[in-house]
Amino acid sequence: MSENGAENTAYATDPDEYRHALRRHLATAPSLARFRERGHKSTEERITSDARLMSHLAAEGGWNLYGWPTEIGGLGGDERHRGVLYDELSRSGLPVPEPHLLIETLVPAVTKFSPHLARRHAAAFLRGEEWWGQCFSEPEAGSDLAALRTKATRQADHYVLSGQKLWTSHGATATRLVCLVRTGTTESRHRGLSMLMVDVDSPGVSVRPIALASGDNELAEIFFDDVIVPADQLVGTEGQGWAVAMFLLQYERAMYAWQTASVALRRITELRRLVGELPGPLPDGARRRFGACYVDIITLRARSSQTVRRLAAGDTVGPEASVDKILLASAEQGLHDLARDLLGSDFLLSDSAAVRAWRADWWYSRSATILGGSAEVQRTILADHVLELPKEMAR
Amino acid sequence: MTPGSSTTSAPGLDPELRSSLQTSLRELFAATPGGELTAALDQLGWPEVEAEDPATAARMLFHAHGAALASSAVLSDSIIRSFGPDFPVAGQRMSLLFPHPSDDGARPGSQAAPRLRGILLDTPPHGTLVLVPTCRGDRVMVHPVDSAWVLERSRPASGFDASSTWLVVDTNDPLPESQPRPPVAVDWVAAVAWGRRAIAAEILGVCEAALRLAADHVTSRHQYGRAIGSFQAVRHRLSEAHVAVESATSLLDAVWGNATDESWFDSPPEWAAAAAKARAGRAQSEVMRTGVQVLGAMGLTLESPMHRHVTRAAALDQLLGSHVRLEESLGDSLLAGTTAYPIASI
Ligand SMILES: Cc1cc2nc3c(=O)[nH]c(=O)nc-3n(C[C@H](O)[C@H](O)[C@H](O)COP(=O)(O)OP(=O)(O)OC[C@H]3O[C@@H](n4cnc5c(N)ncnc54)[C@H](O)[C@@H]3O)c2cc1C
Numbered sequence: 001m002s003e004n005g006a007e008n009t010a011y012a013t014d015p016d017e018y019r020h021a022l023r024r025h026l027a028t029a030p031s032l033a034r035f036r037e038r039g040h041k042s043t044e045e046r047i048t049s050d051a052r053l054m055s056h057l058a059a060e061g062g063w064n065l066y067g068w069p070t071e072i073g074g075l076g077g078d079e080r081h082r083g084v085l086y087d088e089l090s091r092s093g094l095p096v097p098e099p100h101l102l103i104e105t106l107v108p109a110v111t112k113f114s115p116h117l118a119r120r121h122a123a124a125f126l127r128g129e130e131w132w133g134q135c136f137s138e139p140e141a142g143s144d145l146a147a148l149r150t151k152a153t154r155q156a157d158h159y160v161l162s163g164q165k166l167w168t169s170h171g172a173t174a175t176r177l178v179c180l181v182r183t184g185t186t187e188s189r190h191r192g193l194s195m196l197m198v199d200v201d202s203p204g205v206s207v208r209p210i211a212l213a214s215g216d217n218e219l220a221e222i223f224f225d226d227v228i229v230p231a232d233q234l235v236g237t238e239g240q241g242w243a244v245a246m247f248l249l250q251y252e253r254a255m256y257a258w259q260t261a262s263v264a265l266r267r268i269t270e271l272r273r274l275v276g277e278l279p280g281p282l283p284d285g286a287r288r289r290f291g292a293c294y295v296d297i298i299t300l301r302a303r304s305s306q307t308v309r310r311l312a313a314g315d316t317v318g319p320e321a322s323v324d325k326i327l328l329a330s331a332e333q334g335l336h337d338l339a340r341d342l343l344g345s346d347f348l349l350s351d352s353a354a355v356r357a358w359r360a361d362w363w364y365s366r367s368a369t370i371l372g373g374s375a376e377v378q379r380t381i382l383a384d385h386v387l388e389l390p391k392e393m394a395r
Numbered sequence: 396m397t398p399g400s401s402t403t404s405a406p407g408l409d410p411e412l413r414s415s416l417q418t419s420l421r422e423l424f425a426a427t428p429g430g431e432l433t434a435a436l437d438q439l440g441w442p443e444v445e446a447e448d449p450a451t452a453a454r455m456l457f458h459a460h461g462a463a464l465a466s467s468a469v470l471s472d473s474i475i476r477s478f479g480p481d482f483p484v485a486g487q488r489m490s491l492l493f494p495h496p497s498d499d500g501a502r503p504g505s506q507a508a509p510r511l512r513g514i515l516l517d518t519p520p521h522g523t524l525v526l527v528p529t530c531r532g533d534r535v536m537v538h539p540v541d542s543a544w545v546l547e548r549s550r551p552a553s554g555f556d557a558s559s560t561w562l563v564v565d566t567n568d569p570l571p572e573s574q575p576r577p578p579v580a581v582d583w584v585a586a587v588a589w590g591r592r593a594i595a596a597e598i599l600g601v602c603e604a605a606l607r608l609a610a611d612h613v614t615s616r617h618q619y620g621r622a623i624g625s626f627q628a629v630r631h632r633l634s635e636a637h638v639a640v641e642s643a644t645s646l647l648d649a650v651w652g653n654a655t656d657e658s659w660f661d662s663p664p665e666w667a668a669a670a671a672k673a674r675a676g677r678a679q680s681e682v683m684r685t686g687v688q689v690l691g692a693m694g695l696t697l698e699s700p701m702h703r704h705v706t707r708a709a710a711l712d713q714l715l716g717s718h719v720r721l722e723e724s725l726g727d728s729l730l731a732g733t734t735a736y737p738i739a740s741i
Contacts (some may be wrong), residue, residue, distance in 0.1 A: 015741065083741035258741075269735050282730075288719065291726030292677070294735055295670050299642045302649035302739035309741065326638045376627075382637055383630035387610055390622035392630070 011066055012076030019084045022063055026092040029060065036093050039353025040360055043216045047131070047173055050097035054128025064097075065126055072111055073123025079312040083258050083305065090262040099131040102170060104255035106132055106178050109248040110197070113236035117197055121176065133174035135165035135198075135222060136245070143377050145180070146190040146242070150224060152181040154231065154238070159183075159196060161204075161227040167371075171220025172209035175200050179224075180241050193241030197233040198224070214360040250317045252372050257304040257324040260368075264297045264335050267361075271335075274354055275342045286342055293338045296331040303327055319385035322378035329368035329375055336365035407448025416444060417455060424463030429517060429560050432467045445476075450651040457593045461600025464700075464707050466560040468517040470593055475526065477589045483579050488523040489539065490515055492564060493590075496713040500587055504529030512565040514552060514714065519545070524575060528583060535583030539576040556706040588668035590715050592654065595647050595668075595675035598711045602640045602675075602682040605704035609633060609686045612699075616691075629689050636685045639678040647671045649739035662736035669721050670738060676718025679708035 011018035026032060035053045057064040067081030068074025082104070086096045103125055111118040124130045141148035150163025161181060168177070177198045184192020198205065204227035209217040236244045272290075275282070304324050310317055339358050340347045346355055347362075369375040383389045408416070419439060427435045436442075436456075445452040453473065460469060471491040475482060492513040494500040504511065504527075511527065519525055519542035526537040527545075545564055552561035610633060613624030623629055650671040654664040683705045687694035694701045712718060729735060 080741045087737075087741065265735055265737060268729075272729060272732075272735075275730070287726040287730060288723040289726065290729055291673070291722035291724065294725060294729055295646075295674050295677075295722060298649075298670060298736075298738040299646045299674055301737060303642050303645035305739045305741050306645055306648070320641075322634075323638050323641045326635070327642050376631065379631040379634035380627070382634035387630075387633055387637055389610060389630050389633065390614055390625040392625055392627055393621065 009076070012081075015077065015080040015084055018066055018077065018081055019088065022084065022088050023091070025061060025063060026088055026094065031056065031060070032092075032094065035095070040356035043218050044173060046095075047098045047170060050095055051099060051128035051131065053094065054097050054099065054126070058127040068107070068122070068126060069111065071115065072107070072118040073126055079255070079308050082255065083262075083308045086259050087262040090266040093266065096259050096263055097128065098170065099125065099128065100259065101256065102132055102134060102174075104259070105134055105248060105252040108251045109195075109244050110178065110235050112247065113195070113240070113244050114197075114234065117233065117235065121197075130175045131170055131173070132176040132178060133168045133171045133220070133222075135168050135171075135177045135179040137167045138164060139166050143374055145245070146193070147186075148180060148182060148193070149186060150179065150181045152183050152194060152196055152229070154183070157231050159229045159231060159234075161196065161198065161224045161229050163224050165222045165224075167210070168220045168222055169218060169371075171207060171222055172217050177205075177222065178235060180245055183238050183241075190242040191239065193245070194238045195235035195241045195244045196229050197235055198227065198229050202227050202229065204228075212360075212363050214363040216360055216364075218364065249372070250311065250321060253321040253325045254304065254307040254311055254317055256372065257300060257328040258308050260328050260332055261297060261300040261304050264331055265301070267339075268294055268297060268335060270354075271339050271342065271358075274358075278343070278346065283341060283344065289338055289341075293331075293334050296327075296334050300324075300327045300331045319381045322373075322381045322386075325373065325378045326375060326382075332365045332368040336362040408444070408451050413451065413455065417459065420455060420459035421463070424459055424465050429465060429467035432465065432469055433472055436469070450655045453589075453593050454596045454647070454651055457596040458600040458603075461597035461602075461707075461711070462604045464558065464601065464604070464703055466517070466558065466707075468515075468519075470590065470597075471516050473593060474586050474590050477586055478581050483539070483576060488520065490517070490519040490523065490525050490542070491537075492525055492527045492545070493714060494528070495563075495565075496717065500715050501584070502530045503535060503583070509569065510565070510567055511548075511570065512563070515545070515549065515562040515564060517560040518562060527570060528581075529570075529578075530583070534580055536578040536580050538570055538574055538578045540570060540574060544571055552710075556710040558703055559707065559710055561710070584665050587715060588654065588665040591668040591672040592647065592651055594711050594714055595643070595650075595672045598672075598675040598679050598708055599640060599644055599647065601704050601708045601711065602636075602643075602679055605682055605686040605701065605708070606633070606636055606640060608699075608701060608704070609636070609689050612693075613689050623689070632685045632689060636682045639681040643671075643674040643678040646674050646738070653738065661740065662738045666725075666733075666736055667738050669716065669725060672716060673718045673721035673725065676712040676721065679712055680718070683708055 011021060041049065054064055062075050064085055065075040066077040067079060067085065070076055089096055107118065107122050107125065111122065125132060136145060138148050138150060150165060152159040152161045165179065177200060179196050179198055180193055181196055182192055183194040204225040206223045208221045210219040210221055212218050307317055307321060307324055340362055343355060343358065347359065384391065423435055423439060468490055474491055475489055492515060494503045495512040495514065499505060521542065523542045524539040525542050525545040527540050528535050528537050548566040548568065549562040549564040552563045553559060613629055614622055616623050650667040653662055653667055686701055687705060690699055690701055693699045
């Protein structure tokens with residue numbers, strides 16, 4: 001951060017300046033080479049290595065701190081800067097660090113609804129020194145989130161938290177959890193919810209890793225057994241949980257779509273190289289599918305860059321973000337199905353690090369139609385709020 | 396679902412002016428027969444709008460043309476205008492012979508047999524010229540040919556799209572020896588890119604109209620004592636169709652932007668135009684399949700106007716490269732090592 005203090009302000013106000021400088025940095029800094037290794041790593045290795053990349057970028061020019069307000073340890077700028085960061089990392093063959101998935105989901109909401117918590121903790125998250133998990137889903141509350149039952153009871157200056165969360169991304173290694181919990185009655189549905197930030201090392205929190213079918217511990221199940229949470233760790237006010245969750249979903253959908261689009265453009269190029277090394281002709285229809293898959297990826301880029309610009313302009317992104325989410329899923333799953341089909345028997349049998357990564361990613365790509373609201377839930381949102389079709393009856 | 400609802404701010408025309416122009420275009424297309432559209436657009440002052448902001452003007456014009464299911468030579472006029480002012484001489488009416496969908500549109504007249512074929516969007520008036528493109532190497536020349544000669548070798552192209560004014564020209568005759576004017580070299584790559592962007596906008600206009608028709612139908616039609624639009628299977632199909640249209644529109648917006656913004660040199664405009672037309676072409680196949688399905692029997696009969704959307708969209712998909720062919724040729728280029736251009740960026 002030190003050598004170019006004067007330029008920093010120019011980058012914060014001008015995403016294009018920032019883009020060019022960042023592109024130059026990523027292309028020329030030899031210290032980044034070690035983060036470019038390809039191939040499969042376990043979830044724990046990957047997140048640790050990604051976090052190191054974040055610390056490195058933060059220390060060598062603060063490149064990953066643009067797009068965030070200075071009050072929480074950022075260097076100023078807006079969503080466009082973050083979009084540029086993900087795109088330029090991908091363009092230069094670097095990963096979009098895993099913790100950024102949850103940074104995008106959680107930090108805007110915590111910053112808006114509880115600035116004191118963001119001031120206290122966000123800087124470490126941005127610098128890769130710690131990472132957080134999002135605890136919304138429960139065994140009985142998946143698509144129907146408002147059915148959740150994990151309960152927080154107010155006692156003097158703290159809450160007592162009990163219950164169980166499921167499918168927490170990065171849950172096995174995260175140190176802080178942002179939890180949607182019930183502070184009202186179960187019948188109060190979405191009105192009786194609150195958002196709490198919980199430290200994982202609080203007594204009564206236990207974590208069990210959950211592996212995807214690829215064997216990677218992407219998820220976790222988290223149990224809360226009378227955990228004491230200070231009341232000042234509320235995100236927003238008591239009862240405001242649903243509003244916080246809805247605000248957060250805009251970012252979860254929009255920024256995740258853009259991250260996916262950036263990475264997919266790099267991955268389709270890598271797939272081309274890998275397929276070029278295979279002996280024998282391509283299967284029937286491969287040429288057209290390759291073209292169609294590329295078109296889907298750039299379509300996602302076109303759509304989601306518009307949405308990111310809208311967020312940067314301060315617009316509220318409403319139900320139309322479901323278009324981005326559906327597109328994201330078809331581009332992501334289309335790419336990985338294409339890889340699976342083009343790699344053919346290698347997809348099943350090869351031991352190469354590159355193919356092992358495609359295999360694990362293929363399983364992860366299946367989540368694109370599930371997490372953050374399933375494809376069916378998104379279609380229902382569009383039918384209700386955008387197309388304004390007659391409502392479904394029983395709900 | 397209002398036309399152009401998802402466009403981001405375009406330079407030149409402000410949103411208020413754009414929405415009033417959209418209304419004027421809608422009214423004009425509703426009231427004017429195809430043959431009189433060029434004159435009517437002149438009267439509306441369209442050439443000035445186009446001069447102000449060519450990309451936004453073209454996008455709006457062809458979107459409205461599609462939504463109204465208009466059939467006319469407006470696209471031919473627009474491509475000829477893109478060759479430059481007073482091309483090749485001021486005041487002369489001309490039409491363009493579009494490459495036949497079965498030929499390589501990038502290399503007109505390059506097919507092995509000495510066969511001249513192509514599509515005219517409307518019957519050219521007597522005594523006017525038809526521009527016939529042919530290529531020699533990478534250079535494309537257009538030959539001005541008397542319309543009577545071309546008309547003698549044409550027939551209506553109404554096989555599938557019965558309401559279109561298109562003609563198919565197909566002959567083994569060589570071009571007439573003496574032509575009214577010498578052939579002129581043109582920037583065919585740019586012309587095809589312009590045409591593909593315009594047709595993509597037109598296809599999306601047809602799609603939006605079809606989707607509106609379908610949404611209205613499922614809202615008013617009742618079965619089992621409820622509107623069929625309350626059945627999740629029906630709702631979800633229409634949502635997917637909406638996604639297809641919205642996303643193709645976003646891509647087209649980016650592609651128009653990138654064709655007019657000189658500072659954005661990351662992606663070649665002709666590559667981007669092919670991608671946008673491919674995506675719009677695929678959108679029409681998705682929207683029309685759903686549009687016909689949710690109308691029940693009515694969807695495939697003359698009782699509903701749905702069929703006209705289906706056939707028009709299919710015809711437009713073929714013009715200057717179907718989505719099937721474009722996807723395949725983009726795939727070929729990518730597999731051969733062409734950069735996966737980003738097209739859109741933050
Ligand atoms: C990789 C991954 C990471 C995740 N990360 C997190 C995380 O970090 N934090 C977190 O809180 N959660 C996370 N989740 C959980 C995710 O949010 C839920 O899986 C999701 O909300 C769906 O819930 P469910 O799995 O219980 O499925 P269910 O709700 O049981 O749905 C099962 C199927 O039924 C369909 N369905 C359900 N309701 C309807 C309806 N009304 N109409 C039509 N179809 C319907 C669904 O579309 C789906 O196909 C993650 C999930 C995955 C796969």
